[in-house]
Amino acid sequence: MSAPILHAEHMEKWYGPTAALRDVSVSIDKGEIVAVTGPSGCGKSTLLHCLSGILAPQRGSVRFQGREIGTAGEAERSRLRRTVFGVLFQFGQVVPELTGIENVTLPLQLGGLGYRDAAVRARALLDRLGVGDLAGKRPGEMSGGQQQRVALARALVTEPQVLFADEPTGALDSLAGEQVMVELVRLAREHGTTVLVVTHNAQVAAYADREITMRDGRVDSDGRSDNYGRDNSSDGRGDGDHRVVLRGEVR
Numbered sequence: 678m679s680a681p682i683l684h685a686e687h688m689e690k691w692y693g694p695t696a697a698l699r700d701v702s703v704s705i706d707k708g709e710i711v712a713v714t715g716p717s718g719c720g721k722s723t724l725l726h727c728l729s730g731i732l733a734p735q736r737g738s739v740r741f742q743g744r745e746i747g748t749a750g751e752a753e754r755s756r757l758r759r760t761v762f763g764v765l766f767q768f769g770q771v772v773p774e775l776t777g778i779e780n781v782t783l784p785l786q787l788g789g790l791g792y793r794d795a796a797v798r799a800r801a802l803l804d805r806l807g808v809g810d811l812a813g814k815r816p817g818e819m820s821g822g823q824q825q826r827v828a829l830a831r832a833l834v835t836e837p838q839v840l841f842a843d844e845p846t847g848a849l850d851s852l853a854g855e856q857v858m859v860e861l862v863r864l865a866r867e868h869g870t871t872v873l874v875v876t877h878n879a880q881v882a883a884y885a886d887r888e889i890t891m892r893d894g895r896v897d898s899d900g901r902s903d904n905y906g907r908d909n910s911s912d913g914r915g916d917g918d919h920r921v922v923l924r925g926e927v928r
């Protein structure tokens with residue numbers, strides 16, 4: 678078995694007197710799509726924030742490709758978030774003053790790429806996500822689902838090794854949410870991107886290879902989901918199950 682891309686051991690995270698993570702250990706393999714589920718307040722977002730270096734746990738370790746990041750300084754964690762990690766939140770936080778394409782070129786330009794080259798890559802990704810025709814429009818002229826696709830393009834344009842998504846479909850209706858998940862999984866599979874997705878939604882969790890369930894700041898279960906390795910012989914057409922098609926295409 679390959680070495681995990683992310684490996685956390687015995688993490689503890691407190692907010693004042695509130696224990697958000699209690700002795701949490703998780704391991705995620707390269708290319709895996711993992712859903713983190715559980716009731717409100719059980720520590721899902723805190724887990725994502727600690728694994729992505731947004732927060733540092735008070736105790737325990739977080740290793741990315743074998744290197745400790747849990748105790749790394751803010752500058753190093755911030756560098757990781759700019760280079761090898763991508764993040765996508767419930768409200769994509771696209772910049773309202775920028776056009777769709779400017780939102781997507783932004784992380785590339787921050788990384789030093791000139792606008793012209795950045796725009797070529799951004800446009801190709803927006804096209805892949807079906808929103809290329811919105812490249813010149815501002816978020817206020819887009820639907821929620823379209824904005825979230827632009828946010829997904831922005832999160833993926835730097836070709837991160839790990840995509841962290843916190844309730845990425847939480848603000849969308851079920852059809853738009855399903856479409857965003859289909860695209861997210863398709864692109865992640867194509868690029869071998871590891872994905873950690875926090876969700877309340879069982880339909881979203883069903884896209885994952887594995888589901889980690891949390892309760893009261895602890896990992897309650899951490900097994901392979903029933904869908905993992907399921908028969909992909911069906912093309913899925915006509916039964917509305919995009920997941921079977923996706924896995925058949927890309928695995």
Ligand SMILES: Nc1ncnc2c1ncn2[C@@H]1O[C@H](COP(=O)(O)OP(=O)(O)OP(=O)(O)O)[C@@H](O)[C@H]1O
Pocket residue numbers: 692693695696697715716717718719720721722723724
């Ligand atoms: N910034 C903060 N300050 C104080 N307490 C916090 C903070 N962030 C989270 N908490 C508390 O830590 C615990 C875990 O919160 P967290 O947001 O990680 O849970 P969650 O499972 O993601 O919840 P939800 O599904 O409602 O988003 C909760 O008791 C929460 O109230």
